[in-house]
Amino acid sequence: MYNCSNYTEAWQWLSSLEPGYLGLVSIVGMVGNALVLCVLWLQRKPCTVADVYLSNMATADLVMMLCLPFWAVTISRGHLWSFGDTLCKLVNLAISMNYYCSVLxxxxxxxxxxxxxxxxxxxxxxxxxxxxxxICLAIWVLGALLSLPVLLFRTVQYVEVAGVEACILAYPNQAWIVQHNITSIVLGFLLPVPVVTYCTYHIVAALREGRANGFHTVRRSERKATHLILAVLAIFLFCWTPSQVMRFLDTLDYFQVTRGCLWGLVLDIGIQLSTFLGYSNSAVNPFLFFIVGKHFRKRAKEVFRKIVAFFTKDASFLTVSFTSVNRLNDTQHISSVKLESLARR
Structure with missing residues (x-):
């Protein structure tokens, strides 16, 4: 038989790992997504449709990364939320929106x-x-509407078990939890995945057809962009599928399909681990842009050259200006010395 007292020990062990993990993911994700946005915004060529969608996805990931440090600090302090009720709502609203917006x-x-x-x-x-x-603007609005329950029911309350003021999702009843899970599963997974699967199948078929015809039917730039998208898609499914599976099992638990102390522990720990795996997707995406996206790397080099040239130009201007000022001062000094010499004569 499983000893239910291990429940607390397991949570303590998990809580000891979470702050460091969230801190690392947030730092890596902030730097990576900021670089991606710089490349997409500062490139010389006009943005393509894919660039528009990818830049919005990078923005959603960056917002997510900016929110994770709040939870890293909170978990490290025993789940004590010290940032106020407003940030409790806004931070978790942004995290909730991230998933819906990213998948769409x-x-x-x-x-x-x-x-x-x-x-x-x-x-x-x-x-x-x-x-x-x-369309991107409409998706941001839709993500906000789907996350509205988080804005309404997230609040700071005293939790007697933990003995702290915690930022919790206080639904009026458990039926809201089921509704939230079903909405997330259907709109955030079951609806997009068939669309993505259908499109991916025909994308791969088109690439194979182009390869069989000597790449005459598919432009090289289109192939490179497609390889990047397929890589991003594969990592997204790897990171977020476990979370959706755990949400489904959590819904079954509400209807008491499964019972037992061990099952409750596995479900709670599984939800936490799968959620953190999903968060890591926002930090991994920028690396896919640089590793898989050869065309993106080329654009990144062009942008960074422009930045380096800009700062080098400024540095050269300052150096020339400083040298000119020194020469002018030296000339004035020599002239004053000559005047003093003539005056003494």
């Missing part, structure tokens, strides 16, 4: 690759940057 942006960028490769001769408004920006 990824779905759209996969659809864009599908239209570019499988339907290259069929004009579509979805392949226009102006329409892509409007």
């Amino acid at each position: 942006f990824l779905m759209l960028v996969t659809v864009d690759r599908y239209l570019a490769l499988a339907k290259p001769m069929s004009p579509s408004r979805l392949r226009r940057a102006a329409w892509a920006k409007r």
